[in-house]
Amino acid sequence: MTDLYQSQRVMRSLRRAAMQRGVVAVMDIGTFKVACLILKFGVSDGPAEGSGVGAMAGQAAFRVIGAGTTRSRGVRFGEIAAMQETERAVRTALQTAQKMAQTRVDHAILCFSGGDLRSYGLEGMVELEGDTVSENDIARVLDSCDVPDLGPGREVLHAQPVNFLLDHRSGLADPRGQAGRRLGCDMHLVSVNADVVQNLVHCLKRCDVEVAGLAAAPYVAGRSALVEDEQELGAAAIDLGAGTTTLSIFIKKHMIYADTVRIGGDHITGDIAKGFQIPYSTAERIKTFYGGVHATGQDDREVIEIGGDSGDWDKDRRTVTRSDLIGIMRPRVEEILEEVRARLDVAGFDHLPSQQIVLTGGTSQIPGLDGLAARILGQQVRLGRPIRVQGLPQAATGPSFAALVGLCQFAACPQDEWWDFGIPAQRFAARPLRRAMKWFRDNW
Known part of the structure; x- marks a missing residue:
């Protein structure tokens, strides 16, 4: 735990240093594509105030000056499966963005969807040392949150305070300077498989780039696709x-739940390739141009030419109807949505005051998907697009770039987390003993 705490603090320092130099790269390493944007700070209209606790709550002004996208290679389910192929794809996207920006970057902030994300809700309570809440009091209350046993090989990716309590008052965003006796905190913690993160960091180092920050894809996608009222209510x-479907739940402008379903658009493409006995690339093209989830009588008469260059005239001139294509795609789409519905039920989504659901990502562009999702997930479903960012190329404004655009926000305005406060190192040494004493009290 101490090593992670220190490494996250180092990443924060690298981010500040990169912002002082003026440029930093943000990169989304996904199953279908590797996308990179280069941000230049201090060239926008002006800073905007963000939400959160601490000095980093204000958003820095920035502009996109470079962009690069390439087909992802060596990545499955959002995790690196072949290091050399992934390195080649990362280099291609990074060099394209640097060429467009006409500058070199040494630091990058990453987001990813793999690693088997898991959410935990923690709480802590301490007595104030003085009459008012100080920075040290916030550090102590965050440290008092009893971190559960995450399991072997797992580390903390996000540890964000989402609510503060001061005596009888709750819902405080920043209690510093306020008078009281007891300070409490609710913290949302996201854990991840440490090996997945280590592989990503190692891949970037092989490309001569230092990692200045890490973010979970569902977190940054939610920040980008949800409007302010949706994040609040x-x-x-x-x-x-393509490889995974991620979901995140926001309330009061804080993420309170994150999860990943290891099914995505690639599985739909694979079903088409197997069902029609065609190459994967042909299946992807057919899905993109003719895909859907609702069949009508007209679809029985709409003929799709599969094509091919196998040399077999009969095989290369085969045709299928759009109804046949929809018949293959719909069961897999329903499976994805049913799995998402199960995860939302586990998270207690039905108890939120507003139950708006926003679909984003490349697979959300399948025609008719929003209507099918409304029947499975709930009536309040809409398609979401990422927010507008100054200098963002038109090609990167679609739903498939929601996580990358949200990562730009995360780079300019990260929410304060556990490691942004100076928790004394000796407190970590006392943590196992304190956990043992708690077990003794509860079970003796």
């Missing part, structure tokens, strides 16, 4: 990617 952002 409660909403779920579902990012339908």
Whole structure:
């Protein structure tokens, strides 16, 4: 735990250093594509105030000056499966963005959807050392949150305070300077498989780039696709990617739940390739141009030429109807949505005051998907697009770039987390003993 705490603090320092130099890269390493944007700070209209606790709550002004996208290679389910192929794809996207920006970047902030994300809700309570809440009091109350046993090989990716309590008052965003006796905190913690993160960091180092920050894809996609009212009242952002489908729940402008379903658009493409006995690339093209989830009588008469260059005239001139294509795609789409529905039920999404669901990601562009999702997930479903960012190329404004655009926000305005406060190192040494004493009290 101490090593992670220190490494996250180092990443924060690298981010500040990169911003002082003026440029930093943000990168989304996904199953279908590797996308990179280069941000230049201090060239926008002006800073905007963000939400959160601490000095980093204000958003820095920035502009996109470079962009690069390439087909992802060596990535499955949002995790690196072949290091050399992934390195080649990362280099291609990074070099394209640097060429467009006419500058070199040494630091990058990453988002990813793999690693088997898991959410935990923690709480802590301490007595104030003085009459008012100080920075040290916030550090102590965050440290008092009893971190559960995450399991072997797992580390903390996000540890964000989402609510503060001061005596009888709750819902405080920043209690510093306020008078009281007892300070409490609710914290949302996201854990991840440490090996997945280590592989991503190692891949970037092989490309001569230092990692200045890490973010979970559902978190940044939610920040990008949800409007301010949805983040305040409660909403779920579902990012339908190629290898995974991620979901995040926001309320009071804080993420309170994140999860990943290891099914995505690639599985739909694979079903088409197997069902029609065609190459994967042909199946992807057919899905993109003719795909859907609702069949009508007209679809029985709409003929799709499969094509091919196998040399077999009969095989290369085969045709299928759009109804046949929809018949293959719909069961897999329903499976994805049913799995998402199960995860939302586990998270208690039905108890939120607003139950808005926003679909984003490349797979969300399948025609008719929003209507099918409304029947499975609930009536309040809409398609979401990422927010507008100054200098963002038109090609990067679609739903498939929601996580990358949200990562730009995360780079300019990260929410304060556990490691942004100076928790003394000796407190970590006392943590196992304190956990043992708690077990003794509860079970003796």
